[in-house]
Amino acid sequence: MxxxxxxxxxxxxxxxxxxxxxxxxxxxxxxxxxxxxxxxxxxxxxxxxxxxxxxxxxxxxxxxxxxxxxxxxxxxxxxxxxxxxxxxxxxxxxxxxxxxxxxxxxxxxxxxxxxxxxxxxxxxxxxxxxxxxxxxxHKECRNEYLSKLQELNKKTTGFNIKYVLALLFVLIGIGLGLILPILLTINLHDYFTGVLALIPILATLGLFLSKAPSKKWLKITVGALVFIAVATFLAISIPYMIEYTESKDTFSYFFQNGWVGFRKVFFGGILSLGGFGGAKFLDKFKKDYSQEIDALMQNEKEND
Ligand SMILES: [Zn+2]
Missing domain, CATH: 3.30.1460 (Yope Regulator; Chain: A,)
Known part of the structure; x- marks a missing residue:
């Protein structure tokens, strides 16, 4: 302990x-x-x-x-x-x-x-x-309190319309986050790596605004959606940008002249996991009864 x-x-x-x-x-x-x-x-x-x-x-x-x-x-x-x-x-x-x-x-x-x-x-x-x-x-008071908490916790299980809202907001967040990197890639044939951070940030904001109860499956889904969005963007934008380099050579784009391609994939890879991190971070602000319930159940178990 x-x-x-x-x-x-x-x-x-x-x-x-x-x-x-x-x-x-x-x-x-x-x-x-x-x-x-x-x-x-x-x-x-x-x-x-x-x-x-x-x-x-x-x-x-x-x-x-x-x-x-x-x-x-x-x-x-x-x-x-x-x-x-x-x-x-x-x-x-x-x-x-x-x-x-x-x-x-x-x-x-x-x-x-x-x-x-x-x-x-x-x-x-x-x-x-x-x-x-x-x-x-009093033992009876503790039991009564435990039942009330379990009741509250039950309210967050089962279907909740906020889950649908959460997924919708997260998708909108990802969509908005993609606009700037896409425009930069098309117009300047390069995006600034930091701009990709908008995707996990706006997805996390979407999840926050939906006020959906914290669920493991939801956090994993949000993380996976961000991952797919960033990975797909990298897979399409990098070959596109290579076409606009002087040599049009993948190897030199990745490993020469400042390792541009390598850095983009490296930092993009980190940011692609940002959705998992964001969802986990939001969790800290939510009232989670499960730990309290566990602790109360523990008291009972050991008292018997
Ligand atoms: Zn009492």
């Missing part, structure tokens, strides 16, 4: 799949904070009330400049996130301990106490695993 290297050095104990530490009554657990496209290893501390912006500012200073933020386990932003210092964590054990001590002192000073009610039903509960979180939770 990701935190195995240093969690125990910090005094954390593994409870099933989550590292937990009790410090002066506060439960702290390790979890990745998903911020935009980043997964940042962080401390999570569930508290008894909503964390204000001023408190975050004060905490950030105590956390020695590491980012602090609020997370919500139920509907209140009452769980503090403190990101871990970057770089080699094993070398920063002392620093991380200092951060934890400072943060806990600051929480006490500001009157923030550990969370004591279940974030689902708002009644007192014992601490336990709640997916990849560790907070007061």
């Amino acid at each position: 990701k935190y195995d290297d240093y969690a125990t050095l910090l005094g954390f104990q593994k409870i099933k799949n989550v590292y937990v530490l009790n410090k002066e009554g506060y439960s702290i657990y390790l979890r990745d904070w998903q911020y935009m496209v980043l997964n940042i290893p962080s401390f999570y501390i569930p508290l008894d009330k909503e964390i204000t912006k001023d408190a975050i500012k004060a905490l950030q200073i105590e956390a020695l400049g590491n980012a602090c933020a609020q997370a919500s386990l139920g509907n209140k932003r009452d769980t503090l996130i403190v990101t871990l210092p970057e770089g080699n964590k094993i070398k920063k054990i002392d620093l991380m301990n200092e951060i934890l001590n400072n943060v806990i002192e600051c929480l006490k000073d500001m009157g923030y106490l550990p969370m004591h009610i279940c974030p689902i039903c708002k009644h007192e509960a014992e601490y336990g695993l709640f997916g990849s979180h560790y907070c007061p939770i």
Whole structure:
């Protein structure tokens, strides 16, 4: 697991799949904070009330400049996130301990106490695993939450008109992306390699605008369409451009005078995979319940 290297050095104990530490009554657990496209290893501390912006500012200073933020386990932003210092964590054990001590002192000073009610039903509960979180939770509440998530997830399975829209937008994107390279090839008998990047970029934009649910088959299809478009363009445009060179010789076009042909195929090849990359990149911005569901199912399985 990701935190195995240093969690125990910090005094954390593994409870099933989550590292937990009790410090002066506060439960702290390790979890990745998903911020935009980043997964940042962080401390999570569930508290008894909503964390204000001023408190975050004060905490950030105590956390020695590491980012602090609020997370919500139920509907209140009452769980503090403190990101871990970057770089080699094993070398920063002392620093991380200092951060934890400072943060806990600051929480006490500001009157923030550990969370004591279940974030689902708002009644007192014992601490336990709640997916990849560790907070007061009832087993029944966790099951109820899991069913709701599974219901939400079901909505993204089966046929959705947005898939059709996605494919249409992606094809339009590819079509628009091809216009400039084609015009340049016909008129100047050369296109600038960078211009080909328009194809994966506009295809990814099309996928984004369709707001289609993230599906593996869709991402593969988008990637394949971009690949086919770029490869076909290269296969047609290169022989065409060779005809306009002085020697009309394929070998010299590829491997002499600056290796023009070789470079076009090399960079074109990289850009042809851009659709796969673009679709994968968009995924990072989508709410994906499957991981959370997996984590919740894991709690149940191991409790039985
Ligand atoms: Zn409950």
